[in-house]
Amino acid sequence: MSTAPRTAAGLASLAAAAVLAGCTSTAPPADSAGPITVNATDTACEVSAGTAPAGNITFAITNTGSKVTEFYLYGVGDRIMGEVENIGPGLSRDLIVEVPDGGGYTTACKPGMSGDGIRAPFTVTGNAQRATDTDAELAAATAGYTRYVSSQVEALVPKTGEFVDAVKAGDVERAKALFPVSRTYWERIEPVAESFGDIDPKIDGREDDERDPGVGFTGYHRLEKDLWVTGLQPDSPAVADQLMTDINDLAARTKTVELTPVQLANGAKELLDEVATGKITGEEDRYSHTDLWDFQANVEGSQAAVAALRPVIDRKDPALGPQLDERFQAVDQLLQGYRDGDGYVLYTQLTPDDVKKMTAAIDALSEPVSKVAGTVTA
Amino acid sequence: MTPRVSRRGLFGLAGAGAALAGAGVAAGYGLDAATSPGPSATVEFRGPHQAGIVTPAQDRLHFVALDLTSTDRGAVRDLLQRWTIAAERMTSGRETAEGGAIPANANAAPADTGEALGLPAASLSLTFGVGPSLFTRLGLDDRRPAPLADLPRFQGDRLDPARSGGDLCLQACADDPQVAVHAVRNLVRDGFGVTEVRWSQLGFGRTSSTSTGQATPRNLFGFKDGTNNLKAEEPELLDEHVWVGDEGPDWLRGGSYLVARRIRMHIETWDRSSLDEQQLIVGRDKGEGAPLTGTAEFDPADLAAIGPGGPVIPADAHIRLASAEANGGVRMLRRGYNFVDGSDGRGHLDAGLFFVAFVRDPQRQFVPMQRALARHDAMSEYLEHTGSALFAVPPGLTGPDEFWGAGLLGR
Numbered sequence A: 001m002s003t004a005p006r007t008a009a010g011l012a013s014l015a016a017a018a019v020l021a022g023c024t025s026t027a028p029p030a031d032s033a034g035p036i037t038v039n040a041t042d043t044a045c046e047v048s049a050g051t052a053p054a055g056n057i058t059f060a061i062t063n064t065g066s067k068v069t070e071f072y073l074y075g076v077g078d079r080i081m082g083e084v085e086n087i088g089p090g091l092s093r094d095l096i097v098e099v100p101d102g103g104g105y106t107t108a109c110k111p112g113m114s115g116d117g118i119r120a121p122f123t124v125t126g127n128a129q130r131a132t133d134t135d136a137e138l139a140a141a142t143a144g145y146t147r148y149v150s151s152q153v154e155a156l157v158p159k160t161g162e163f164v165d166a167v168k169a170g171d172v173e174r175a176k177a178l179f180p181v182s183r184t185y186w187e188r189i190e191p192v193a194e195s196f197g198d199i200d201p202k203i204d205g206r207e208d209d210e211r212d213p214g215v216g217f218t219g220y221h222r223l224e225k226d227l228w229v230t231g232l233q234p235d236s237p238a239v240a241d242q243l244m245t246d247i248n249d250l251a252a253r254t255k256t257v258e259l260t261p262v263q264l265a266n267g268a269k270e271l272l273d274e275v276a277t278g279k280i281t282g283e284e285d286r287y288s289h290t291d292l293w294d295f296q297a298n299v300e301g302s303q304a305a306v307a308a309l310r311p312v313i314d315r316k317d318p319a320l321g322p323q324l325d326e327r328f329q330a331v332d333q334l335l336q337g338y339r340d341g342d343g344y345v346l347y348t349q350l351t352p353d354d355v356k357k358m359t360a361a362i363d364a365l366s367e368p369v370s371k372v373a374g375t376v377t378a
Numbered sequence B: 001m002t003p004r005v006s007r008r009g010l011f012g013l014a015g016a017g018a019a020l021a022g023a024g025v026a027a028g029y030g031l032d033a034a035t036s037p038g039p040s041a042t043v044e045f046r047g048p049h050q051a052g053i054v055t056p057a058q059d060r061l062h063f064v065a066l067d068l069t070s071t072d073r074g075a076v077r078d079l080l081q082r083w084t085i086a087a088e089r090m091t092s093g094r095e096t097a098e099g100g101a102i103p104a105n106a107n108a109a110p111a112d113t114g115e116a117l118g119l120p121a122a123s124l125s126l127t128f129g130v131g132p133s134l135f136t137r138l139g140l141d142d143r144r145p146a147p148l149a150d151l152p153r154f155q156g157d158r159l160d161p162a163r164s165g166g167d168l169c170l171q172a173c174a175d176d177p178q179v180a181v182h183a184v185r186n187l188v189r190d191g192f193g194v195t196e197v198r199w200s201q202l203g204f205g206r207t208s209s210t211s212t213g214q215a216t217p218r219n220l221f222g223f224k225d226g227t228n229n230l231k232a233e234e235p236e237l238l239d240e241h242v243w244v245g246d247e248g249p250d251w252l253r254g255g256s257y258l259v260a261r262r263i264r265m266h267i268e269t270w271d272r273s274s275l276d277e278q279q280l281i282v283g284r285d286k287g288e289g290a291p292l293t294g295t296a297e298f299d300p301a302d303l304a305a306i307g308p309g310g311p312v313i314p315a316d317a318h319i320r321l322a323s324a325e326a327n328g329g330v331r332m333l334r335r336g337y338n339f340v341d342g343s344d345g346r347g348h349l350d351a352g353l354f355f356v357a358f359v360r361d362p363q364r365q366f367v368p369m370q371r372a373l374a375r376h377d378a379m380s381e382y383l384e385h386t387g388s389a390l391f392a393v394p395p396g397l398t399g400p401d402e403f404w405g406a407g408l409l410g411r
Helices: A010-021 A134-168 A172-188 A190-194 A200-204 A220-230 A236-254 A261-279 A291-308 A310-316 A320-336 A352-369 A372-376 B011-018 B073-091 B132-137 B177-191 B235-241 B275-282 B318-322 B362-376 B378-382
Strands: A036-040 A045-047 A051-053 A055-063 A069-074 A080-087 A092-099 A103-109 A118-125 B060-068 B125-130 B168-174 B195-206 B256-265 B337-343 B349-359 B383-393
Touching: A036 A069, A036 A103, A045 A103, A045 A118, A055 A069, A055 A080, A069 A092, A080 A092, A080 A134, A080 A291, A134 A172, A134 A220, A134 A236, A134 A261, A134 A291, A134 A310, A172 A190, A172 A220, A172 A291, A190 A200, A190 A236, A190 A261, A190 A291, A200 A220, A200 A236, A220 A236, A261 A291, A261 A352, A261 A372, A291 A310, A291 A320, A291 A352, A310 A320, A310 A372, A320 A352, A320 A372, A352 B195, B060 B132, B060 B177, B060 B349, B073 B125, B073 B177, B168 B177, B168 B256, B168 B383, B177 B195, B256 B362, B275 B318, B275 B378, B318 B362, B349 B362, B349 B383, B362 B378, B378 B383
Parallel strands: A036 A055, A051 A118
Antiparallel strands: A036 A045, A055 A092, A069 A080, A069 A103, A103 A118, B060 B168, B060 B195, B125 B168, B125 B383, B195 B337, B256 B349, B256 B383, B337 B349
16 A cells, blocks of 8 residues: 555545444445445346545445355456455445546446356546556556455355365265356466465366375365266265365465566466366366366456556557457357356367367467566566 | 568578579579578568469478458458568568567567577478458458369368368478478467467478479379479469469469368378389389380370380379370479378378469369369379368569558458
């Protein structure tokens, strides 16, 4: 946070108050400086105000629908200004988001936690003070992405918990349904997780990976094999507990992670490399064939990293941002064609032509994404 | 344009003096020179015709057919402009972009992939063509010339759709395979988002000479191939058989058509056939390459000669069926390459001939000849056509700002 005087200095304390009150309060505010309420249902996203002054903006979201939902505030290029994930039916959560620049933004609820969500334009008026030098911009970018990682981890822990509980309860159908959903949060931040070299093999190792003597095949894919191929094994509950331990370990460590802009940019590229080598090939989820869930999550993670860097990209290479938008959108549109209910069709349902189309779309996206690191450091 | 240092020492521009212009041949290469002129030679990129057609055939090929993934004409035009700039740089022995392989900013992905650093130009030529499907894809059907229509299916064809067709093609020929591959790889990379690779083919050991300065090479059947090929030194014949004239649209006049056929050779069964049978199938002797009616390679074949058992050159001999006499005087400029694409998984080599021919009208020149060969050629028993494509090859670029496809798509 910069120490520059703010025009809306009082907002910070107001916002803090709202956080404390936010868990149960659903009453619409009488005061326009109070939180903007969001009533999220399965089919609507009722935002109480379509405009707010620049500075800290607080949204109080209540899920009155039957599906788990998410709420986002997007900037240009779907840059995530702020988000709350995994809001269960009947629950309320607050989102405090710092928006220093006036302009056009977008609010979105995502019932079922998928797709583009139910969107509405949102206008921010005026400008809060902000730094324009690159160092401050890059610092803001990494801070923004760190918040994204935190939000994913906050959802990853309980979702993995639900998955693990289902495995331990022997509820195979429920565990199968939760498997691709909990992995979504993992796949979005995979490069960060991979930066902890000792955790990744335990959580996301494959059966045929080389391991040190005495180290077993554990993690998501071991449980995937149990659920889809062999049936639950006597040690499945222990493997599930181990996965939970490892995810909690990851969550604790991400709090201390410090990323550089270059790591951010390279992470965006690596996520797409993951898609090209792991998901498009059907290698990753070889027992469940839920590769397209991971595919979507990798792309979303890549987009979040690029979006965090967007102000810097826009200043250094005005042509790159719109090209990235267009290519991300093309991949997204392509994937939408493979949706099936709240999820996706299985990898085994894809034809060679489908796979070829995906490869072309990912190649087309990966080239401009590979230019981001050079651009932000130019 | 500021002069730039060659990626490969001083060859790039200094070598231009020794360059072979599209239609000419450097003096001093005798009939016994079996290769094109030296690793450091450069082939002129601009000229009345595209390079890589009558250019003395280089030793190596990397051919790629691409499909458009975008129907935005502007995006395609931009790509062709970028391709032209990169192609011209690479054919003169330079990187795709100045300092592209080792960028000053180590955080940037190198713009040039780098594997040609330190290598000479190696006579690299890059030839660009457009397939019939491009016109449909870009809504330009009214501009598609009639001869640019899909080839018919010939008897015995076993075409793999994944090895056939294509909206665009790039033919890279060089005396160093790494130089040819580098060129294709960098152009493909620049195309992501607008084009994707449909199929590609590596070739070695040119199977035709396109200049009297070159010895006739051998195909994988062990026979000299292309003895009677059209040559760069025969401009009138080239005008008659290779270059599109006034019958073609503006954007194609002075260009040509490229016919590509991937022909798998069943070399294992061929190798078990007697020398006698092999020579009767081809119509030439294996040692000299002379027609069965002569003693030296360039003796004209006497197709009328009758021996004790019938025609000396059999009725189903390859050279008879492919001859101009048997095809109403039709000839073509062949520029094919041998290939071995690993193995077939059933214990045999996946080997053959990647046939490339340049013709003025494929429907009039290639189709009747291939129809006759497919039906009657004794060699067919040992051949399997697995890939097929046809492209229109626009004329060369003359002005300094001309770029590939500008005549077709507008400048």
